[in-house]
Amino acid sequence: MKKVKCECGHINHEGTVLCEACGKPIEENQHIDNNDKNKLLNMRYDGSARRSQTKKRTIVDKTWAFFSSVKVGVWLIALTLIAAALGTLYPQEQFKQSRLPSSQFYEQEYGITGKIFYQLGFHNLYSSWWFITLVALIGISLVICSIDRVIPLHRALKNQKPKRHEIFVKRQRFFSETEGVSDKDREMLIQNLKNRRYKVREEDGHILAEKNRFSRWGPYVNHIGLIIILVASILRMFDFMHTEDYVWVREGETKVVPTTDQQYYIKNEKFIYEVYDRNDERFQEALKNEEFDVPSNFQTNAVVYKVKEEVIPGQEPELEEVTRGEIRLNHPLKFDGYSAYQSGTQLRSEYETISFSIKNSDGQDVGDFNFKPNVDKRKYELKDGYNVVVTDYYPQFEITEEGPSSSSKFPRNPGIIFEVNGPNGHSERYFYLNEDIVALSEDQQFNVNLEDTKLITASGLTIKKDFSLPVFLVGAIIFMIGVAQGLYWHHRRVWLHPTGNKVLFAGHTNKNWYGLKNEIEQALEGTNINMVNDQQEKF
Amino acid sequence: MDLYTISSNFLFAAFILYLIGTLFFGATIGQKRQQNIKSKSSKIAISITILGFTAHLSYFIIRWFASGHAPVSNMFEFIAFFGMMLILGFIIIYFIYRETVLGLFALPIAILIIGYGSMFPREISPLVPSLQSYWLKIHVTTAATGEAILSISFVAGLVYLIAKVDQTVRSKHTTWLEIVMFFIFATAAFIIVTTTFEAMNYQSVFTQELNESVRDIEYHLPALIEPNSSELKTEGAFSTGLEAPEWMRGDEAGSKLNTLIWSLLAGFVLYGLTRLILRKRVAAAIQPKLSRINLDKIDEIIYRSVAIGFPVFTLGALIFASIWAQEAWGRFWGWDPKEVWALVTWLFYAAFLHLRLGAGWHGEKSAWLAVIGFTIIMINLIVVNLILAGLHSYA
Ligand code: HEM
Numbered sequence: 001m002k003k004v005k006c007e008c009g010h011i012n013h014e015g016t017v018l019c020e021a022c023g024k025p026i027e028e029n030q031h032i033d034n035n036d037k038n039k040l041l042n043m044r045y046d047g048s049a050r051r052s053q054t055k056k057r058t059i060v061d062k063t064w065a066f067f068s069s070v071k072v073g074v075w076l077i078a079l080t081l082i083a084a085a086l087g088t089l090y091p092q093e094q095f096k097q098s099r100l101p102s103s104q105f106y107e108q109e110y111g112i113t114g115k116i117f118y119q120l121g122f123h124n125l126y127s128s129w130w131f132i133t134l135v136a137l138i139g140i141s142l143v144i145c146s147i148d149r150v151i152p153l154h155r156a157l158k159n160q161k162p163k164r165h166e167i168f169v170k171r172q173r174f175f176s177e178t179e180g181v182s183d184k185d186r187e188m189l190i191q192n193l194k195n196r197r198y199k200v201r202e203e204d205g206h207i208l209a210e211k212n213r214f215s216r217w218g219p220y221v222n223h224i225g226l227i228i229i230l231v232a233s234i235l236r237m238f239d240f241m242h243t244e245d246y247v248w249v250r251e252g253e254t255k256v257v258p259t260t261d262q263q264y265y266i267k268n269e270k271f272i273y274e275v276y277d278r279n280d281e282r283f284q285e286a287l288k289n290e291e292f293d294v295p296s297n298f299q300t301n302a303v304v305y306k307v308k309e310e311v312i313p314g315q316e317p318e319l320e321e322v323t324r325g326e327i328r329l330n331h332p333l334k335f336d337g338y339s340a341y342q343s344g345t346q347l348r349s350e351y352e353t354i355s356f357s358i359k360n361s362d363g364q365d366v367g368d369f370n371f372k373p374n375v376d377k378r379k380y381e382l383k384d385g386y387n388v389v390v391t392d393y394y395p396q397f398e399i400t401e402e403g404p405s406s407s408s409k410f411p412r413n414p415g416i417i418f419e420v421n422g423p424n425g426h427s428e429r430y431f432y433l434n435e436d437i438v439a440l441s442e443d444q445q446f447n448v449n450l451e452d453t454k455l456i457t458a459s460g461l462t463i464k465k466d467f468s469l470p471v472f473l474v475g476a477i478i479f480m481i482g483v484a485q486g487l488y489w490h491h492r493r494v495w496l497h498p499t500g501n502k503v504l505f506a507g508h509t510n511k512n513w514y515g516l517k518n519e520i521e522q523a524l525e526g527t528n529i530n531m532v533n534d535q536q537e538k539f
Numbered sequence: 540m541d542l543y544t545i546s547s548n549f550l551f552a553a554f555i556l557y558l559i560g561t562l563f564f565g566a567t568i569g570q571k572r573q574q575n576i577k578s579k580s581s582k583i584a585i586s587i588t589i590l591g592f593t594a595h596l597s598y599f600i601i602r603w604f605a606s607g608h609a610p611v612s613n614m615f616e617f618i619a620f621f622g623m624m625l626i627l628g629f630i631i632i633y634f635i636y637r638e639t640v641l642g643l644f645a646l647p648i649a650i651l652i653i654g655y656g657s658m659f660p661r662e663i664s665p666l667v668p669s670l671q672s673y674w675l676k677i678h679v680t681t682a683a684t685g686e687a688i689l690s691i692s693f694v695a696g697l698v699y700l701i702a703k704v705d706q707t708v709r710s711k712h713t714t715w716l717e718i719v720m721f722f723i724f725a726t727a728a729f730i731i732v733t734t735t736f737e738a739m740n741y742q743s744v745f746t747q748e749l750n751e752s753v754r755d756i757e758y759h760l761p762a763l764i765e766p767n768s769s770e771l772k773t774e775g776a777f778s779t780g781l782e783a784p785e786w787m788r789g790d791e792a793g794s795k796l797n798t799l800i801w802s803l804l805a806g807f808v809l810y811g812l813t814r815l816i817l818r819k820r821v822a823a824a825i826q827p828k829l830s831r832i833n834l835d836k837i838d839e840i841i842y843r844s845v846a847i848g849f850p851v852f853t854l855g856a857l858i859f860a861s862i863w864a865q866e867a868w869g870r871f872w873g874w875d876p877k878e879v880w881a882l883v884t885w886l887f888y889a890a891f892l893h894l895r896l897g898a899g900w901h902g903e904k905s906a907w908l909a910v911i912g913f914t915i916i917m918i919n920l921i922v923v924n925l926i927l928a929g930l931h932s933y934a
Pocket residue numbers: 044067068069070071072073074076077138139141142145149216219222223226483486487886889892893896897
């Protein structure tokens with residue numbers, strides 16, 4: 001690699017704009033930062049050599065330069081932003097809340113623009129290949145732009161000497177010249193700067209005072225945070241990091257927890273649904289206008305079991321309780337890396353028991369039977385030799401062209417046909433539907449009454465395992481540290497440069513010049529040194 | 540008096556104090572800067588602002604006591620909180636930069652925002668289960684604070700543009716600036732129109748037939764546009780007979796469209812009258828009053844408020860929001876419209892920072908970006924909540 005030796009003796013990398021040690025502009029490289037046309041030096045990255053600005057020959061060089069450009073980065077951010085916004089124009093497919101297939105839904109609901117939205121694939125925009133590509137390009141850009149800058153910048157800041165070249169000092173934005181500066185002035189200045197927590201270094205009467213250098217690393221730290229987040233979202237695509245499934249568990253029911261290899265079972269002991277009291281003083285005004293009760297709690301009291309030993313096919317596994325607890329919105333139940341979230345309810349939507357009582361032809365009670373849709377029992381012995389046999393059962397009754405049938409296997413609207421058999425062989429058929437009993441046989445002697453129905457709630461639980469979360473969290477924390485570091489602190493430097501009978505004084509900050517000006521004003525208090533001029537305003 | 544009434548009175552007091560504060564800030568401009576720091580009126584102005592903020596904070600705390608949960612759970616409460624943080628942001632920036640002219644713009648904008656929020660139902664409502672989480676309060680308050688600080692850059696940007704844009708000739712810049720002005724007028728018009736008809740207890744009812752069910756729709760403003768396929772039920776009530784287009788089927792689509800049309804029309808009237816009186820562009824009329832301000836300092840404020848606001852916004856609107864969503868639904872990110880627009884806002888301000896640092900977009904360009912940024916924040920607050928309502932839909 002070609003090296004550039006400065007007159008101060010420091011050996012700089014090829015493409016260096018300002019000598020890393022003394023800051024003297026390196027003649028032939030001034031075009032890189034446009035310094036030749038400018039009175040002021042461009043101080044970004046302290047004039048250190050960046051690969052993207054130095055090598056522009058091969059395709060690798062060009063790609064590198066492309067992705068390290070802030071302009072390209074901003075374009076990528078802007079395109080992602082616009083695409084993301086476009087996707088909210090109409091609901092994404094997952095939110096459409098309609099039974100219509102998407103191919104009809106968007107056109108029917110939103111007309112021609114909806115049709116275009118669908119045809120462009122915007123109904124699944126955030127998982128489209130091109131959106132993901134955009135995000136990935138941002139990731140590549142982040143990595144390359146950071147490497148391109150952070151290493152040279154680090155070198156320049158590490159090597160800088162308090163003794164700077166005169167040109168470097170004179171071409172800073174904040175600059176002043178003073179004659180007749182005494183040693184007392186110098187001491188005062190150093191003290192003032194130290195009071196403001198500047199680190200002061202001296203060399204042959206030259207002074208460099210610097211503070212908050214660490215803030216220069218802010219952008220790179222935050223970019224690393226972002227990269228970690230992007231990596232986490234890639235990891236999350238793999239099953240070992242992240243699984244998710246959904247299960248409906250009825251009250252009293254125990255179900256296998258999906259995604260756990262049949263290793264866990266969950267029982268819904270009880271479902272609790274609560275609403276706000278309409279007479280609650282605090283909320284009376286608001287609740288007055290509500291047509292329906294406002295829910296205050298959805299809760300599943302659950303027990304989680306783990307399978308004890310190897311399961312022998314065909315045998316009931318032996319279960320061991322792992323944990324029990326309340327699953328509420330905002331309060332998932334956690335067990336062995338899994339979390340169960342309260343995600344849905346079918347409130348009192350299924351029948352658990354339907355109870356009938358039966359009287360014989362003399363009006364005598366011959367017993368009750370409780371039909372439980374979810375229990376396999378279909379024959380019930382009553383008193384005095386009477387019995388009941390359920391002959392047909394339709395969980396969710398409906399009439400189709402082929403006659404009665406069921407639209408699901410869930411007892412949401414059970415239709416039951418049953419026979420009541422007397423001891424003497426007399427038998428009658430009945431049909432139960434919708435809290436009503438219809439006798440199917442003529443010449444009816446018995447008397448069947450509906451006693452009670454009991455409804456249960458099915459609780460919808462999302463079962464999640466997500467080991468990528470800590471990675472996201474770490475990324476987010478690093479990002480926040482980096483942003484705060486770069487935005488709440490500023491890297492400020494001032495130089496004192498004696499030359500002949502004059503003293504040159506200069507200041508530089510990477511941002512917030514207003515603050516630096518105030519600070520210099522305070523630091524120069526009680527000294528004879530002239531206040532700096534803002535040379536940018538002048539030129 | 541019950542707590543609810545007391546807290547509402549405090550909010551009203553804050554509103555009035557901000558109005559008075561604006562007048563005093565108005566009295567400070569035109570004076571030379573050095574005088575002006577020491578001048579009586581700027582001292583009075585900032586004192587009144589702080590007093591107003593104290594009243595505002597009292598409203599917040601008392602309402603918290605009254606409801607038993609942090610009052611950031613519906614549109615009204617959220618906007619009132621946002622306005623409060625905008626004032627706080629201004630107070631902080633004031634003490635860093637001592638720029639009184641900022642108050643002259645920050646206070647009226649806060650007033651409009653609070654006024655706008657007060658047009659939504661103000662009763663204390665109970666928290667539905669998905670909102671019962673302390674992460675919610677943390678998320679919403681931090682996000683609103685971040686947005687409010689970011690909005691200060693809009694205030695500064697507006698000052699910058701009014702002072703800087705060349706008003707001697709008509710240009711794209713003057714036109715856009717007038718459009719911004721018009722929206723400020725339209726917001727005021729919305730508040731005036733809504734309050735007026737509310738005071739008159741105006742109501743008309745339409746019946747609408749949709750999917751074989753019939754429902755009643757209430758209007759609180761005279762109907763410039765009726766709900767789609769509906770009929771007027773209230774006898775003698777005003778209606779133009781025009782109907783909302785067919786694709787607007789939402790429950791309140793008709794009434795929202797009607798309100799929007801009212802606001803725009805009344806905004807035009809208000810803006811038009813002002814122009815007639817001024818006989819020049821509104822921004823051109825204000826410009827001479829800002830001749831003495833230090834534009835570099837305003838530019839610095841634009842950047843500084845983004846620099847301070849961006850991390851706060853990130854923490855509140857993205858990180859805390861994700862933590863809450865993870866606790867509530869088991870998914871920290873779900874691409875619902877509110878989340879997407881938080882991301883859009885975040886990306887936008889990231890672009891802002893990069894353009895400033897990397898491409899040297901200072902001054903006027905930065906100021907325009909600040910205006911666009913505020914537009915995005917408002918879209919997230921208003922359009923997304925009222926039209927694209929996702930899981931977060933308030934009100
Ligand atoms: C969503 C994505 C990004 C975010 C949130 C982000 C955030 C930031 C922040 C907050 C800063 C500090 C700005 C300041 O101090 O004013 C910064 C600086 C920077 N970013 Fe990014 N960035 C992102 C993407 C990118 C990309 C894609 C590039 C690629 C070119 C990039 C290149 C830079 C550079 C070169 C700096 C300036 C470093 C310096 O001059 O000290 N950023 N970024």
